[in-house]
Amino acid sequence: MTVSGAPAWVHACSCLECQRRSGSAFSYSAFFPESTTSVEGEYRSWRRASPGGWHESSFCPTCGSWIFSRLEALPNIVGISAGCFADPAFERPAKLYWSSQRHRWLSLPKEIEAIDSQ
Numbered sequence: 001m002t003v004s005g006a007p008a009w010v011h012a013c014s015c016l017e018c019q020r021r022s023g024s025a026f027s028y029s030a031f032f033p034e035s036t037t038s039v040e041g042e043y044r045s046w047r048r049a050s051p052g053g054w055h056e057s058s059f060c061p062t063c064g065s066w067i068f069s070r071l072e073a074l075p076n077i078v079g080i081s082a083g084c085f086a087d088p089a090f091e092r093p094a095k096l097y098w099s100s101q102r103h104r105w106l107s108l109p110k111e112i113e114a115i116d117s118q
């Protein structure tokens, strides 16, 4: 997957579904206008229902990495897993959604806004 330009926004989410699909304590995604992204190669996708409409997750069938997501509520936007950039200097998330479900050990820097739900 390639992308040009800076993300429109970056956020993290610790809802239980993001915990399951990431296999970690939260997801961490950068959202780009779809027109600035392109996908080469094979990927697999699956959809789940969520309160805001469907959420489609796409992953690499070889290594299983969760690469990107699309949400019914955000047409023409692609959320790319921030870890896929393999860049420790990548922009921090501005918000953590579903903070009410975050792991208890996870304290946030003051620069990251904690949102109790979505």
Ligand SMILES: [Zn+2]
Pocket: 013, 014, 015, 016, 017, 018, 019, 027, 098
């Ligand atoms: Zn989530």
